[in-house]
Each structure stands twice: as structure tokens, then as C-alpha cells.
Amino acid sequence: MTSTNDIRSTFLEYFAERGHQILPSASLVPQNDPSLLFTNAGMVPFKNIFTGQETTPYKRATTAQKVVRAGGKHNDLDNVGYTARHHTFFEMMGNFSFGDYFKAEVIEFAWNLLTKGFGISKEKLLVTVYSDDDEAAALWRKIAGFSDDKIIRISTSDNFWRMGDTGPCGPSSEIFYDHGPDVAGGPPGSPEEDGDRFVEIWNLVFMQFFEEAGGKRSALPRPSIDTGMGLERFAAIMQGKRDNYDTDTIRALIEASADLLHQDADGHFKMSHRVVADHLRSTAFLISDGVLPSREGRGYVLRRIMRRAMRHLHMMGAKDPVFYRLLPALIQQMGHAYPELVRHQALITETMRGEEERFAALLTRGLSLLDSEMAQLSDRGTLPGELAFKLYDTFGFPLDLTQDVLRERGHKVDEAGFEAAMAEQRQRARAAWVGSGDAAVETVWFDARDRFGATEFFGYVTEQADAEV
Ligand code: ATP
Ligand code: MG
Ligand code: MG
Ligand code: MG
Secondary structure (H helix, E strand, C coil): CCCHHHHHHHHHHHHHHCCCEEECCCCCCCCCCCCCCCCCCCCHHHHHHHCCCCCCCCCEEEEEEEEECEECCEECHHHCCCCCCCCCEEEEEEEEECCCCCHHHHHHHHHHHHHHHCCCCHHHEEEEEECCCHHHHHHHHHHHCCCHHHEEEECCHHHEEECCCCEEEEEEEEEEEECCCCCCCCCCCCCCCCCCCEEEEEEEEEEEEEECCCCCEEEEEEEEEEEEEEHHHHHHHHCCCCCHHHCHHHHHHHHHHHHHCCCCCCCCCHHHHHHHHHHHHHHHHHHHCCCCCCCCHHHHHHHHHHHHHHHHHHHCCCCCCCHHHHHHHHHHHHCCCCCHHHHCHHHHHHHHHHHHHHHHHHHHHHHHHHHHHHHCCCCCCEECHHHHHHHHHHHCCCHHHHHHHHHHCCCEECHHHHHHHHHHHHHHHHHHCCCCCCHHHHHHHHHHHHHHHHHCCCCCCCCCCCCCC
């Protein structure tokens, strides 16, 4: 069996042999980019090179980039546990051309790596192109020998990439793998596309235009290439699995979770083990890149991820802090490729244990309150917003933690009611504020509080301009 670690090296070496500089993964905290919550694609560290603000000594690069998609425009948190192909943390493999090669070469590179390098059968693959990209369609016909029914034309933004409201943009072409008719789902562009049968494995972005404010587009003098391939999805294919969570690395984490709790990995708590394995990776990698659980911004997203994992562990019977005890299994799987995990092992361990200790008593009490409230709800009933707010305010339950519990039983939260309760509390705090008597100072203070308060919900209230790939 080809291990995930081997696939990562093979990918990087393949592109190194073709003139690409292998670069280490950048941090999950984007450098000089306050608009972006986390690095959510392989191209993020190269944004300034693509816009021409920075130059590099090399024209081709390849990376395995750590990526987190748990907030902002790309938020896969609610997919975790439910789909076979989404994680909050994953590795995006990529090859990049900075004004060097373009469409023909990148399609050829990708095709040869998949079918010759990794030996994937052509019959299992199909592609999408942007609706008017005849050039890409013709290249796929020529290079892969595909008939037109394997080249699906898509006219939505799924196949047209933009860095932001202005700047580099262009059509993309995505490569899909068909896991076969036993898996539910339809081909890209069909009404059933959101299943696990046809899995998107590799997105090739052709940056060929520059878009100005107002939408005027001009051709870039030297077009560029950005690609993103999901390592875990690819590993599933190479390992003969239909589910990312059955691949070597992630399965080892699931088994560690099952062992720790003396549970069957595939039994009643199957989904919880998947969530824990996923959240363990995002937690450890975020902490090792300097994010700490906190009340706002990035730290609050991390806290939400950690508390969700703890809730699942609690549900499986954990009484004492246990989440941190899974870290050695992760280090064993990924510590070689990502030595920062080893370097920061003590910090990650202490941060995980501390957060668990702080939250343990609140979690138990909050869950028993939630349980008794749920017992009173009718079938598919909605939890009142004030209760979700009480859980948030008194028990430290992020809204999405409450929603995660409710979803398992077919319930929802009255979100508008939750927001209203939150706004009301702000008002009360304002009214109760005796203050300094200096109205100007108070206005500033409350404005800041409201603003930063809002960032606690980063991820579904604020939408940020960020990259697709
Ligand atoms: P999907 O449509 O399946 O959600 P995407 O179009 O959002 O994927 P891209 O932004 O094109 O994904 O990212 C490039 C590649 O990264 C994808 O082709 C896929 O292989 C992988 N990928 C994207 N999101 C995830 C995720 N949450 N977990 C694992 N791999 C992912
Ligand atoms: Mg997506
Ligand atoms: Mg997609
Ligand atoms: Mg895509």
C-alpha cells in the first residue's frame, strides 16, 4: 500500500524533476494578510508573487501546504463527520508557475502524474472546464484522449477563480475521480453532485486575466498557474478506499481515539471518532503555528473546534481530559513531515489539557441542561434562542457546538433568537455601565466591544474575501 507520506514525497519529487523548487509549507496563520482567517489554499503564500508585488528567483514551485477550512468563505466544519471527503485540516499539494508555463503544460503534468506516475486508470477520471474555455477542452481531448462527455462544461464560479474583487483571475479545470455506482452522488454539474461518488481531486487554475474595479478584464502578459490537490482524497484512491477517513494516517488517529476510550472504531460512535481525528489535526497544527484558544478571531475558531471535539469525547464516556493524550499518535503519523509538531509538543499538550480542564465542568452541566431541554422539544422542534444564548454565556458553548448536538437529534436552534439575546445583553451591559462620565471614551469602548464581540462569530457572520485555491 502506498502511504500518504510516500504520496506526498512522490508528488513533490515529480515536480522537482520538472524544474519546480520544493518549498516548505507556510504557516496556517497568513503572513501580512489580515483579511484571511487561515491559510485555506496552497496559493495563499504566493499571492504577492501572482500580483507582481514580489518576485522570486524561481519561476516554478511545488508545495504540500497545511490548510484549515473552518471559517470564512471556505468553511467545512459542518461537513466533518458527515462526508467522506471533507476535513477542517488537510494538506493541499500544489504546483505553481509564476509567469512561466501555462495550460498545455499543466494539463500534461497533471495527467501524466495521475495516470503514469500513480497508475490511475483513465476510465475512472473525468474533468470540468469553464463553459467558454475551448482551449482547455481541446487540450484535454488531445492529452487525455477524452471524448466530450468526459469534459464537463461548467458556467458557475466553481470553474472561474478570482483572487479578490480585483486582480488576477481566470478559468479553472477540475479533475474528478469516480468511486463507482455503489457510492451515492452524481457527476459535477448534476443535481446530485454533492455526494461522495464523484470526488474532486485536483483543481487547476489558469490565471490569465487581470480584472479592474468595474469588471474590465485584460489579458495578463505572462499568465500563471496555481493548482491544488487534496492529499487525503488522493490517498484514499491510491489505497483503494472510498473514504478519506479510511486512509492510513487518519485511520491511525481514529483507532487511537477508539483505544483510548475502549470503544469500537466502527461501532456506535463511529462518527464521533471521525470528528475527533479531524479536530485533533486542526487543533495541533493551529497551536503549533501560534494560535491559542481565546474569545475572539482565530483563537475563537480554534476554541470552537476544540470544544466540539471535547463534546464528542465526553459523549463517548471520557471523564478526565483525554484529547491531549491523542497527540502522540498524530506525531507518530505526521511528525516527520511536519517537525514543528515535535518541536512544539509541550506547548500543544499543555494548551489542549488546559482548555479541556477549564471546559470540563461547564461541558457536563451545559450538556445536562441541553438534554433536559431537548427532551421537551417536539419532533424536529427548534431550541429557543435564549437557551442557546444561556449555554453560550453561562456554559461557554459556542453556538455551533449546541447546533452540533441538536443536529444529531434532528433539532435546530432559533438563530435569530440567539442573535437577539446576544444584542440584548450588549444593551444591558451598556445601560449598566456607570462609566467615567466621559461620553467620548465610552462610545469608543462600546464600539470596540461590539466589533470584537462580533468577531467571536467569525466564520458565519463575517464573510471574508479570500482565495478559492
Ligand atoms: P469541494 O468542492 O469538494 O468542497 P473545493 O472546490 O472547495 O472542493 P478547492 O478550493 O478547489 O476545493 O481546493 C483544491 C482541492 O483541495 C480540492 O480539489 C480537493 O481535492 C481538496 N479539498 C478541498 N476542500 C477539502 C476539504 N475540506 N478536505 C479535504 N480536501 C479538500
Ligand atoms: Mg469546498
Ligand atoms: Mg469544488
Ligand atoms: Mg475546487
